Amino acid sequence: MNIYIINNNKTYDITQYVGTATLSGDYQLCARQLDFTLVSNAADSNIQAINCSLGDGVVLKENEKIIFNGFIFERDKSKDDSLINITCFDRGIYLKRNKGIYNVSSTAEAITKRICNDFKINIGSIATTGVNIKRKFINVSLLDIIQTMYFIASEQTNKKYVLRFDDDKLCVIERNETAVLTLDGTINLMNAVISESAAEIINQVIIYDKNNNIINTIKNDDSIKTFGLFQEYIKKGKEDANKQAKQIIADNDIKQKITVSNLGNINCISGNSLIV
Known part of the structure; x- marks a missing residue:
């Protein structure tokens, strides 16, 4: 991978001066984040001074494919350290x-x-x-x-x-259900932690009309029998209220979470599907 800084309409390849780099993202935030450390030591003439001002552009490439294009928004450096810590966000931040x-x-x-x-x-x-x-x-x-x-x-x-x-x-x-990558314990899956939670269950939704009269109740009887009643209210609007209520119950059922560690792959982008 190569990292470039863009300032004053000029592009500089700083890859050889980068210590570590982490690219991350969250489907709820849209903006992807790039954190990296940049070697900087004014006392060492072998280390080129890199201009990395706030607002400068940063591009991360792999095999000439751009996988991050954003700007520097944070940086810090200790006087006792020869590394500058840099945080960048892509245009999702706007x-x-x-x-x-x-x-x-x-x-x-x-x-x-x-x-x-x-x-x-x-x-x-x-x-x-x-x-x-x-x-x-x-x-x-x-x-x-x-x-x-x-x-x-x-x-x-x-x-x-x-x-x-x-x-x-x-x-x-x-969102495409076709998997972009298969994680296999014998090939590229390093670790996996599976957890389940019923802490945020909603198993009954009461539907009201505009006059605050109850017009319907949608519920999951099996869930109520197992966990007790967890209820929410919605008011009927232009959308199909029954369908909306069923979706609320479905979205707030038992949640399973799988956290995995695997060998790096640029296809692992928030929103893509994987097979574990």
């Missing part, structure tokens, strides 16, 4: 940190493109839903606006969507 006011009457894909145009964000592949939605957003983060629109659309399309940046372009893709 979706997370910027807020907007939008009165939407369009599809999720349309408002996503409008937001990108308003905030000068390059547009990549944007998933098409064809679902027209009316919604008001006041002082809401751009990320929450886009995610909310696609979540509402998913209730009709029965598809799940993932936001990510490819190089410097925002992409919204349909």
Whole structure:
């Protein structure tokens, strides 16, 4: 892998001065994070002084393929240490940190493109839903606006969507159940920890109408019998309330989590599917 710093419209390969590097991401945050250490010692003439100012561009490549493109947002250095600790974020941070006011009457894909145009964000592949939605957003983060629109659309399309940046372009893709990687204990799986939790179960949803009258109750009898009652309320709107209630129960059932350690692979990106 190679790491480059871009400042004053010039690109510098700093790979030989990088100690460690960690690339991470979270499907709920959109922004990917790159942390690395940079060797710096003014007393050693063999070490080139690298300009790594806040706001400078940083690109990480593997075999000439860009797998991170972002900017330096944090750096620190101890006087007793010859390493500068640098934290970078890709352009997803602009979706997370910027807020907007939008009165939407369009599809999720349309408002996503409008937001990108308003905030000068390059547009990549944007998933098409064809679902027209009316919604008001006041002082809401751009990320929450886009995610909310696609979540509402998913209730009709029965598809799940993932936001990510490819190089410097925002992409919204349909979550693909086809595995990009198989983790095998005899090949590339180093460790796995499996946990289960019933701590956040919801097994009954009461549906109210606009006059606060109960119109239906959706529940999971087996779950109630096993764990007791955990109830939530929703008000019927334009969406199918029964379907919404069933989804709430399904999304808040017993959760299984598998945490794995494996040999590095650039296909392990938040939102991709794996086989363990």
